[in-house]
Amino acid sequence: MSIVIAATKYGRIKGIEEQGYTVFKGIPYAKPPVGELRWKAPQPVESWEDIYMADCFSCKSVQENSNDGFYKKEFYGNPAYEVPISEDSLYLNICTPAEQTDEKLPVEFWIHGGAFMGGYGSEMEFDGEALCKRGVILVTINYRLNIYGFLAHPWLSAENERGISGNYGTLDQIMALQWVYENIGSFGGDRDNITVSGQSAGAMSVQTLVSSELTGNMIAKAIMQSGGSYGKGLHRDMLLEEAMKFGERFVAETGAGSLEELRGMTTEELTPAIGKFMGEMFQTGGGLVLIPNIDGYVLKDGYYSLIDRDAIKDIPYLLGSNKNDIFVTEEDLESGHKGNLFDGTIAFSQKREAFHHKPAYVYYFTRQLPGDEAGAFHSAELWYTFGTLDRCWRPVTEEDYQLSDRMLAYWTNFMKTGNPNGESLEEWKPCDSLDFYVKRFDV
Numbered sequence: 001m002s003i004v005i006a007a008t009k010y011g012r013i014k015g016i017e018e019q020g021y022t023v024f025k026g027i028p029y030a031k032p033p034v035g036e037l038r039w040k041a042p043q044p045v046e047s048w049e050d051i052y053m054a055d056c057f058s059c060k061s062v063q064e065n066s067n068d069g070f071y072k073k074e075f076y077g078n079p080a081y082e083v084p085i086s087e088d089s090l091y092l093n094i095c096t097p098a099e100q101t102d103e104k105l106p107v108e109f110w111i112h113g114g115a116f117m118g119g120y121g122s123e124m125e126f127d128g129e130a131l132c133k134r135g136v137i138l139v140t141i142n143y144r145l146n147i148y149g150f151l152a153h154p155w156l157s158a159e160n161e162r163g164i165s166g167n168y169g170t171l172d173q174i175m176a177l178q179w180v181y182e183n184i185g186s187f188g189g190d191r192d193n194i195t196v197s198g199q200s201a202g203a204m205s206v207q208t209l210v211s212s213e214l215t216g217n218m219i220a221k222a223i224m225q226s227g228g229s230y231g232k233g234l235h236r237d238m239l240l241e242e243a244m245k246f247g248e249r250f251v252a253e254t255g256a257g258s259l260e261e262l263r264g265m266t267t268e269e270l271t272p273a274i275g276k277f278m279g280e281m282f283q284t285g286g287g288l289v290l291i292p293n294i295d296g297y298v299l300k301d302g303y304y305s306l307i308d309r310d311a312i313k314d315i316p317y318l319l320g321s322n323k324n325d326i327f328v329t330e331e332d333l334e335s336g337h338k339g340n341l342f343d344g345t346i347a348f349s350q351k352r353e354a355f356h357h358k359p360a361y362v363y364y365f366t367r368q369l370p371g372d373e374a375g376a377f378h379s380a381e382l383w384y385t386f387g388t389l390d391r392c393w394r395p396v397t398e399e400d401y402q403l404s405d406r407m408l409a410y411w412t413n414f415m416k417t418g419n420p421n422g423e424s425l426e427e428w429k430p431c432d433s434l435d436f437y438v439k440r441f442d443v
Helices: 070-075 129-133 146-150 154-159 168-187 201-211 240-254 259-264 267-283 303-308 330-335 340-354 398-417
Strands: 005-008 011-014 022-028 091-096 105-111 137-141 189-199 221-225 317-322 361-365 439-441
Touching: 005 168, 011 022, 091 129, 091 168, 105 168, 105 201, 105 398, 129 137, 129 398, 137 168, 146 168, 146 267, 154 240, 154 259, 168 189, 168 201, 189 201, 189 398, 201 221, 201 303, 221 398, 240 267, 303 340, 317 340, 340 361, 398 439
Parallel strands: 105 137, 105 189, 189 221, 221 317, 317 361, 361 439
Antiparallel strands: 005 011, 022 091, 091 137
16 A cells, blocks of 8 residues: 655645555645745745645646637646636645655656746646556646746845845745655655656756756756757746846836835736736737746856856756647748757757767657647647546547557656666667757657
8 A cells, every 4th residue: 555644844744545656635845925925935834733634736826717729628628627726826746656665766846837827736637647657756846927936026136135036936846846855755755866857838947947056966867848958949048137127017017116015916906917017028029028037046147058067967868849849830840840949959968968978868749649730739748748648638549548658668767767768668869969869759
């Protein structure tokens, strides 16, 4: 029988026993970031005396609820997986197959995507059963988003002891990682074998964490799906000064005359200002501006500059992109260009090799998912890497399940050893300068 009650440094936690594993839902890893803690670094959670019942998923961070569109149907159309919205959202979930605390199982620490504007750790496509069957513990987290997670402003910098602001969502991720590092042994996990993984903004977050000195030695391996890159990709180097200027424009939309007044506004009062601000950003070409910034603390330099200085973590990496990924055009496909993200993943691996580190394992997901003409769209691979095709609305085939099994085998092998290869699997070679090997995934 898998562990049902875990004794952590903060108190005992009771999960829900499933077939062959236990799921612990909604574990608090920080104090609720409300009131005076809004727009401040996360604070450690306080201990508890009674057994904490981890039997339901927490609220998701404040975000706009999309009622239509492609991704609504794809990932958010089943009300059984919907959760309420609240600023009190700093919780994590753990799925473990361990029967004893000394098993030292590998751990996947998953960071969801959503453009730093939306998403949550208990989405329909995320589930730990398939990973647990393969001997891996899954951790998923929530973190602050949009203006709650990434607002920088002179008022906030003035009250901060380091003179910085923003990056609250990234600091949430780091605190969640710290919580896991300190407590995962109570769930049968190996704190020295944590693979930090994510997709889209989650993958960009992974690259942020491996680029930050604040994560120390807590990360053993990294997986970046449609978001990790060098030279070409989704990253934007946002200086703190620039982020604060955008923040001033947002605060102007709220009409707040002081930080006290801004903190006193309800989420309902702030939501219209977020909509107006983001509309202005896209109209003026600013785009997504509520993102991690270079503050000299969380990030000390730009993403690619840190790679140029060989200043990111020297650990095994696995990363890739999809055929119909973000910013890939029909013209790209017709000309044979696989997109900037594809180029950026190969360049990332080349840079690792140039500094005499092991090159990365690079993949290219090309399965044209059945049911519509979206193809191998941005995030399509999530159904496969989590083994949750049964929850997908699409008319998937037996070949899709076989593809999912192969991808899960490669992914979990990598989490265990830093090498995705294993028995009965076609060899996946690192992407080095000799042949630029990229593993293609399709039915």
